[in-house]
Amino acid sequence: MSNEKIFADLKKSIETWDADLAEVATKAAIEAGIPAGEIVDKGLAKGMEVIGDRFDKAEIYLPHVLGASKAMEKALEILAPTLASGDTSYRGTVVMGTVLGDIHEIGKNVCCAMLKGAGYRVFDLGPDTSVESFLEAVEKEKADVVGGSALMTTTLMVQKDLVDAVNEENVPVKTIFGGAPCTQEWADEIGADGYSENAAECVQLVNRLLGK
Numbered sequence: 468m469s470n471e472k473i474f475a476d477l478k479k480s481i482e483t484w485d486a487d488l489a490e491v492a493t494k495a496a497i498e499a500g501i502p503a504g505e506i507v508d509k510g511l512a513k514g515m516e517v518i519g520d521r522f523d524k525a526e527i528y529l530p531h532v533l534g535a536s537k538a539m540e541k542a543l544e545i546l547a548p549t550l551a552s553g554d555t556s557y558r559g560t561v562v563m564g565t566v567l568g569d570i571h572e573i574g575k576n577v578c579c580a581m582l583k584g585a586g587y588r589v590f591d592l593g594p595d596t597s598v599e600s601f602l603e604a605v606e607k608e609k610a611d612v613v614g615g616s617a618l619m620t621t622t623l624m625v626q627k628d629l630v631d632a633v634n635e636e637n638v639p640v641k642t643i644f645g646g647a648p649c650t651q652e653w654a655d656e657i658g659a660d661g662y663s664e665n666a667a668e669c670v671q672l673v674n675r676l677l678g679k
């Protein structure tokens with residue numbers, strides 16, 4: 468099977484909330500030697516973009532988005548060992564979570580898996596994480612970097628709350644942010660240390676911030 472066909476199937480599996488196709492296409496992609504980051508960015512995430520657009524236009528509804536998420540989760544479950552099987556020499560500790568009030572976690576999970584693959588110790592606090600929980604985990608795990616994902620315009624502000632709390636308490640940790648509505652401009656505006664558009668760049672960003 469050609470890589471084009473595999474990418475098309477990966478995209479289609481999410482677009483049509485077809486978990487079985489997601490499983491078959493992800494296995495085919497791994498077998499074809501396609502890097503895990505590309506399987507996500509050039510295949511699965513493209514399907515999720517279509518879902519987002521169609522949901523926006525009210526062509527589909529929440530149960531469909533949920534179905535697409537389930538197909539995505541199936542694919543990520545199969546991909547997890549591949550995503551996490553990179554350079555495993557220890558590079559640093561990262562605390563990650565999705566900010567308070569926000570339950571979206573697919574993108575954050577991909578970032579966590581790729582950071583693990585790059586040799587980072589990653590503590591994933593899950594979705595709907597309060598600023599206090601982020602700070603507690605940073606202190607407990609002596610984290611070098613803390614990352615907050617936000618997928619809604621309404622929860623972006625919590626990223627600022629996290630930067631403010633880190634500054635107020637003088638916590639020696641780098642702050643990084645991402646998620647669809649987050650931008651480099653926003654990260655600069657709130658005084659964050661970094662932003663990345665996708666998971667592969669998230670690894671490069673953390674490497675850069677820690678001088679690795």
Ligand code: B12
Nearest residue numbers: 519569570571572573574614616619620644645646665666
């Ligand atoms: C899937 C999805 C869901 C799923 C989530 C399942 C799950 N387990 O995560 C479900 C169905 C549960 C859901 C629920 C809701 N959703 Co929704 N959802 C989406 C959708 C379609 C895709 C998100 C996704 O998974 N993308 C795929 C991943 C791979 O991409 P990503 O998240 O962007 O992550 C990448 C980068 O951003 C970056 N990144 C991500 N996080 C981080 C963190 C750091 C530190 C860094 C450096 C990088 C980084 O790297 C990732 C990997 O490459 C988006 C549409 C969109 N445009 O995003 C809407 C969307 C985010 N949802 C939306 C809404 C409104 C909701 C609901 C409120 C709906 C409702 N009426 O109940 C609820 C949310 C309730 C809540 N309190 O959170 C809106 C938000 C609008 C807004 N206000 O801004 C969107 C934009 C849809 C829309 N067009 O209206 N949703």
